[in-house]
Amino acid sequence: MQYPSAYSLRVGILGAGRVASQLGPALAAAGHTVVFVWNRTAPAAEALAAQLPGAQALASLSAPLPAADVYLLAVPDAAVAPLLASTTWPAGAVVAHLAGALSLSVFEAQPTVRGGVFYPLQTFSPGRAINWPTVPLCIEAADSVVEERLLTLARSLSQHVRLLNSAQRLQLHVAAVFANNFTNHLLGIADTLLAEANLPPALLAPLVRETVDKALANPPFAVQTGPAVRRDAPALAAHRAALAPHPAWQALYEQLTASIQAQL
Structure with missing residues (x-):
């Protein structure tokens, strides 16, 4: 240019x-x-x-x-x-x-x-x-x-x-941390969990792309899916058990599940 x-x-x-x-x-x-x-x-x-x-x-x-x-x-x-x-x-x-x-x-x-x-x-x-x-x-x-x-x-x-102005930029920066940094961290957790099961990261690629595309085309809270939205108790319990070797990630799973359900 x-x-x-x-x-x-x-x-x-x-x-x-x-x-x-x-x-x-x-x-x-x-x-x-x-x-x-x-x-x-x-x-x-x-x-x-x-x-x-x-x-x-x-x-x-x-x-x-x-x-x-x-x-x-x-x-x-x-x-x-x-x-x-x-x-x-x-x-x-x-x-x-x-x-x-x-x-x-x-x-x-x-x-x-x-x-x-x-x-x-x-x-x-x-x-x-x-x-x-x-x-x-x-x-x-x-x-x-x-x-x-x-x-x-x-x-x-x-x-x-x-x-x-400075207040708007600060709010934008916080939003960007959620959209980018935290999302990338969650993808890193997902990548590690797949590796522990000897599964390739590419398995998640179509899901990740569709998730981002859908969230950009709609209000993200309105298109939330998954066991937290369904209040699927057996699935949630199975996930907690699977995360037992990673207590910090298990706690994060609980916090995110509660946050999703609070938006319903």
Whole structure:
């Protein structure tokens, strides 16, 4: 995806982990210039910068930062506030974090910084290519200048850009954890149970696909199936017995069964 030079921005990326390693090349492909990459471990910054034409890997943040239109903080949530405080930012720098659960208020302690949020609603894993035009990008900004720049970046990558406030973004992030992280954990449990019975994971693939397709096409609670909905006592008891070797999973089974039945 290539955009006219009028839309080109200079971007500094602080962090070189899973998100930055996908976002940096995407920004470059969209016509923006990544001017530098910094990471607390220099080899990671060097490896990412090497993929980005003209980008330099910063060895430290002790010197004045190279000029950029936007500085993106692609670091863990807990690292954002310390990084903001320990970095000497150019006056009026537009700085945005990429976190789902971190409020815009984290920038209030740095009055010389113009803060914003550039939150990509997606899961990032090594070796998995991201289809950026389909990724919802959620923007929040302290002022109109920040909003305009972040919207320029977002619209150059995605067809799904939204302005959300911190409370909405937090609720979205919690929902995403249920939809993605918890679902993946449950699939991991299912995979282990199949392995214990010498059964291949592929057996569940059609069921998983139909479950997701159906839940996306309907209100999920309205299309719930299974022994909890039927209040099938013999099946529930058999499942509890089968899970006896895994007490934590047995307790989770009980909690989910109760939650399903509470929605009936």
